[in-house]
Amino acid sequence: MGLAYMKWYEIEKRIREEGKDEGKAEGKAEAIMELLEDIGAIPKELEKRIQEQKNLDILREWHKLAAHSRSIEEFERLILKVPLG
Helix, strand or coil: CCHHHHHHHHHHHHHHHHHHHHHHHHHHHHHHHHHHHCCCCCCHHHHHHHHHCCCHHHHHHHHHHHHHCCCHHHHHHHHCCCCCC
């Protein structure tokens, strides 16, 4: 197998993995939004913040917080305490 092919294969593999991570992040953000919609109207700023977050560890924490929050305001307060990686 040629060196050029190996490099291309590694690049292609990395692109696929990044795409999977992006898809997971989008799905997790959507799940958070669905939970929050059950407790109130989501401000546009908060919606944007959730959708722009790409760190899966942070999104997992936010998802747990959304599941246990009693209000949008409580969720907003709690996510400020989550370390940003």
